[in-house]
Amino acid sequence: MSWELFLWLLALCVLLALVVQLLRFLRADGDLTLLWAEWQGRRPEWELTDMVVWVTGASSGIGEELVYQLSKLGVSLVLSARRVQELERVKRRCLENGILKGKDILILPLDLANRSSHEVATKAVLQEFGKIDILVNNGGVSQRSLCVDTSLDVYKELMEVNYLGTVSLTKCVLPHMIEKKQGKIITVNSFMGIIAAPLSGGYCASKHALRGFFNTLRTELATYPGITVSNVCPGPVKSNIVKNALTEEVTKTLGSDADQSHKMATSRCARLMLIAMANDLKEVWIAEQPFLSMAYLWQYIPTWAWWLTSKIGKKRIENFKSGVDADSSYFKIWKKKHD
16 A cells, blocks of 8 residues: 555545544533433443432432432432422432432531531531431522613622632531541532623623632642532523523512423433533533534634624523523524434
């Protein structure tokens, strides 16, 4: 075989590999590192058993589904949220699979905005189980309102709950992890911690703040390789977070049941989160297309991302004002073209 033929074949192989990767990316529902870990990495069923996992925001949405999947791995669970009755419901369902017993699940009501209660709550977990292996910072509140219409009290509430509440609880748990030189801190951020979008100014701000804080914390913990800090950034996922989102006043939530058929299944999001935990990934992006592509644009080609977001943002605002889910129309167009 001549060198010229060999080089042509090599170029053809490279081209085919690029085409295959492009097709995979168009069908991807997570960043490439995460999907590689799902294919070749460590299994949650091997890595997360016999651990004590504390999940905030465990009464609904991503937190609830994550708890169900964790309960099948033989872990001890601490379930926290404000609604005790909902936590009791989640606990009962966890026990239905027959793997955990009642003593393996602690219901611990918690208000992230009430920072003075976080130290007491942490001591209660340690008294019950003796350790905290994984803290999942999932609790939070969203927003749907234009900046010009939004009360400053809404921004204050978003920062109190999403940012300061999460930081406060983490700081209460961190000394315990440092003492034993081991632990995982998983923070459920959002695509809004990477990108920016109209109608979510306060929410974006709180999530950008979380990303900055936990990226900094990771660098400060470099001398403790047994402690991992992970940012999980989901895109649109089926849950009640939009229904319960704050609007222009802190006492008013959106309250509408918008169509969620275009959003990722909560079970898939939770599974990918478990993959991230098992493989100690520093940051993961979980979303179907075209949202996943938007995250890559904002990360690597921000000028293009700003231009595209300004175009899409107009439609997002129109959807919101007409009572339609802000992201639904262009997602459905994408799905129709690629299904």
